[in-house]
Amino acid sequence: MSLDEEKLFAARLYAVRCRPYLATALFALHTVESRQVPTMAVDQHWRCYVSPAFVDRTPVEELAGIWVHEVSHLIRDHHGRSDRFAARHELTGPAERLRMNIAADCEINDDVFGDGLVRPEGAVEPASLRLNEGELMEDYLRQFRLGPHTSGFAWLDCGSGADGLERDWDLGADGAHGLSTQERDAVRFRVAQGITARPGTAPEGWRRWAEEAFHPPQPWRELLGAAVRSAVSGPGVGEDYTYGRPSRRSAGVPGVVMPNLRRRPPRVVVIVDTSGSVSDAELGSAIVEIAAIVRAVGGRRDLVSVLSCDAAAHITHPLCRAEGIPLVGGGGTDLRAGFTKVLSTTPRPDVIVALTDGQTPWPDAKPHCRTVVGLFPRPRPSGEHDPDYVPDEPPAWARVVAIG
Known part of the structure; x- marks a missing residue:
């Protein structure tokens, strides 16, 4: 039996009519006839x-739905996300890849x-695994294992484009x-443009994807680490003059001993906000x-x-081990007290990090020193006692990184 291309491409046109914002991606797919695949499958090269x-x-109507399903794996980078999830959690073998496909x-x-x-017969849905709708692949992977259900x-088998594992x-x-x-990136960008241009025609999951495609979430842990490293390596940080090793320029000024600039x-100092508006989970994140x-x-x-x-600064603890740090507080919030205490200590810090x-x-x-602010996320301003309270924005002289 040869491939009925006329029927297959008619189904693709039908899919484009139903989901016009996916047209660029659907036409970017190159079809390959294969008797090894059970139905339709994609690889990461589109x-x-x-x-x-x-x-x-x-x-034809059911084929159109499968066209959209398969190209959705590629648009949402399921192969790359599967590889990253497998590496992070040390998952190996085809069984784990099947779980990622599901x-x-x-x-x-x-x-x-x-x-x-049309929904194809046997299509996997969250409800069939007793899971909630509207979540991401990584969320579902944490909630089920392979078994009788x-x-x-x-x-x-949607192919390596769905789970990252190459096929024969x-x-x-x-x-x-x-x-x-x-x-591939250009195709995804065009699809995101089509969704954001007419957001009312796209489901919530696609609108969320398009927003992240234009404004990807920042890798906050890497940003926080980079901000601290930048602060501690900047000019003037950790630098002081010492007479223990005189400057070589003293030779040009007879009778005068000039100090040498050394780097220590x-x-x-990390200031942790322990007010009542900070949750235990956020303190654990700190x-x-x-x-x-x-x-x-x-x-x-x-x-x-x-x-x-x-609202007040508490005892400053040297760091012996992170899990042994006592974090006390629970009242109102005024980090100015913390900054005042830190800046009055001896020796003075080179970098202040406020969480x-x-x-x-x-x-x-x-x-006088570099300042990095790590902000716990807040969906909207809310005062601890006053509903009309609007917090001040972090000052312009601080490097701000959103945490989470």
């Missing part, structure tokens, strides 16, 4: 492998069908008609960030101190 027998027995299908199928697209999906039928990076990395390890800050300064825990502060929800007044004057 090739679509099609079973002739499957096309022959499947109605989770990726749950992310897509909760809102891809309807409005002209997933045995009905053992046939599922894949043509590979050097095969014909594959898209380059730049071409920078000192960092402990994790303190450990990351220690790594950013080369692992020198003796150079990092931690100060708890709500806070931002609902605090800030010092009027710029400190």
Whole structure:
């Protein structure tokens, strides 16, 4: 049996009519006839492998839905996300890749069908695994394991474009008609443009994806570490004059001993907001960030101190181990007290890192040292006692990184 291309491409046109914002991606797919695939599958290079027998027995309207389903795997980078998740959690083997394929299908199928697209028989939905709709592949992966409730999906195979595991039928990076990395990004950008231009026609999951495509979430842990490293390595940080090793320029001024500029390890003080508006989970996150800050300064825990502060500054603790830091507080918020205490200590710090929800007044004057502010997320301003309270924005002289 040969592939009925007329029927297959008629289904693609039908899919474009139902989902016009996906037109660029649908036409970017290059079809490859293959008797090894059970239905239709994609690889990460934007090739679509099609079973002739499957096309022959499947109605056009249902084929259109499968076109949209398969291209959705590629648009949402499920192959790259699967590889990153597998590396992070040390997952290996085809069974784990099947679980990723199921989770990726749950992310897509909760809102891809309807409005002209027929739901294929046996399509995986979150409800079939007793999971909530509207979540991401990574969220679903944390909520289920393979077992009797997933045995009905053992046939599922959307290809390496869905789970990152190469198949025997894949043509590979050097095969014909594959898209380059730049071409794939260009296709995704055009799709995101089409969704944001007419957001009322796209489901919530696609609108969320398009917003992140234009404004990707920042890798806040890397940004916080980079901000601290930049602060501790800047000019003037950790520098002081000493007469222990006279300057070589003293030779040009007979009878005068000139000090030499030396660089010492920078000192960092972390001010942790322990007011009532900061949750226990956020305080736990602060402990994790303190450990990351220690790594950013080369692992020198003796150079990092931690100060708890709500409306008043509490005892400054040298960092022996992150999990042993006592964080006390629970009252109102005024980090100015923390800044005042830190700047009056001896030796004075070279860098101040403030971990806070931002609902605090800030010092009027710029400190003598570099300042990094890690902000816990807040959906909207809310005062601890006054509903009309609007917190001050972090000052312009601080490097601000959103945490979470």
